Amino acid sequence: MVDYALIKKDLEGIAVEDHPALVKQKSRDFYWYSPILKSQLDNVTADLVVSPVTEEEVIRTLKVAYAHGAPITPRGGGTGNYGQAMPLSGGIILNMANMNKVKQILPGRVIAETGVIISELDKQTKAHSGQELRFHPSTAQTATIGGFIAGGSGGVGSITWGGLRDLGNILRLRVITMEAEPRILDLTGWDLQKVSHAYGTNGIITEVEMPLAPAYDWVDVIVGYDDFMDAVGFADALAHSNGLLVKEIAPIAAPAPFDYFTRHKPYLKEGQSVVVIMAAPHSMGPFEALVSRYKGDIRFRSDKVESMKGIPHAYELAWNHTTLRALKIDPSITYLQVQYPAPDHVAKVRKTVETFHGEVIGHLEFMRFDGTIQCSGLPMVRYTTAERLEEIIRIHEDLGCPIFNPHRYTLEEGGMKQTDTVQLAFKKETDPKGLLNPGKMIAWDNPDFDFKAGKNYLFQGLAAFM
Ligand code: FAD
DSSP: OOOHHHHHHHTTTSEEEOOHHHHHHTTOOSGGGSHHHHHHHTTOOOSEEEEOSSHHHHHHHHHHHHHHTOOEEEESSSOOSSSTTSOTTOSEEEEGGGOOOEEEEETTEEEEETTOBHHHHHHHHHHHHSEEESOBOTTTTTOBHHHHHHHOOOOBTHHHHOOTTSTTSOOEEEEEOOSSSOOEEEEOGGGGGGTTTSTTSSOEEEEEEEEEEEOOOOEEEEEEESSHHHHHHHHHHHHTOTTOOEEEEEEEOTTHHHHHOGGGGGGOOTTOEEEEEEEOGGGHHHHHHHHHHTTOEEEEETTTSSOOTTOOOGGGGSHHHHHHHHHHHOTTEEEOOEEEOSSSHHHHHHHHHHHHGGGEEOBEEEEEETTEEEEEEOOEEEOOOHHHHHHHHHHHHHTTOOBOOTTOOSHHHHTTSSOOHHHHHHHHHHOTTOOBSTTSOHHHHOTTOOGGGOOOOOOGGGGGGO
């Protein structure tokens, strides 16, 4: 039995919270997007929340937790969708949100503490020298940069820059190990893959160095089409227009825009599908020429409305914000994460649209993937049963569209459905007691797990919360 009262004493001088309601609040993320994860994780809670403000406090906390054998689950803004930041073995939530200083802004890069909110980071780099992050999740207003690196993949700007997995999109990470004497490691180059998108299972990120791009006052645009596939065709043409600078291209099928985008409703037409776009101001002229060629109906331009008061950013209609807006109106909606590999991504989208009709509502995100334009999708699904959801997943995969399953809390099942040997080897080196975010890396907990057997993994530690 871990003695949390004693741990609290050992951490004197560091902010520690043990009020059950507050601890439970910080033990949640957006897992409830998934009806499957909601039923599995609803009762999960930690024992303490520790909120360090310096790297020294992080090291002290890890040292104390290691000595007591207490699990540690790091947390940024808690906006992850798959229970990534939820403590499946209880223990300590390491709240990194108070380590939020931007340390240095240089031409083309920024060095910051892990807990800075992404939009705040962009605000500071823009004010300093007209620069911004190359891309950000649609949760930029609430997510931390460290949480994005440890839990996210790409987002607004990925149409130009690809994702976090691409070499050069993270420059350096400072990481603390979970050992009797925690070590400080500076990771660069290929070594970054050890900890990026590892859900904090093999090190605590305290500092990041990220590349920057020129900042613009991006214009939000919504273009309407009566047919979803016409919207997709226009989006594909826009994504392939080399001379147009855009930051976001998201086709979203009817009835979602009119029914779910309540603040934009006065500008939208019932029954229309849309493409949500962010374009650089100097690209707007040629952009209009392209829209005209593709017979699009420009319904909204942020540079033409009288006031943007009360109207969310275009990127808050896209990525997983589309699902969030749908869920607010229709709680029976859930979603999938689909890839439509190039070069026949548009044909693959067409096949899925024809297969599912209204049961799956199309939502695509165009992005650069391994140097090529293709689309990923976060289609909304009218949820009926877990069995039907599995069937929808299987049909997508049979159509050549791999699924990254957002209804699983493990790294492997939500990703490539195989062991990441690099991340596993690094965990053996940095977390010998397996105390960091237990239950998220199957390869650590159950090395014999057969990914091909088609069974879902159930972490044994969860039994304590059943
Ligand atoms: P958290 O949710 O707090 O943590 C995420 C993971 O990182 C957890 O496993 C946590 O343990 C770990 N972690 C946090 N901080 C550290 C640290 N310092 N060191 C080590 N591990 C750490 N994701 C995208 O990639 N693109 C999107 O566009 C996008 N849009 C979204 C829209 C909505 C409405 C929602 C709810 C989610 C979306 N997501 C998206 C998922 C999520 O927002 C991103 O992954 C986000 O960047 C997570 O940041 P966070 O600070 O909230 O991290």
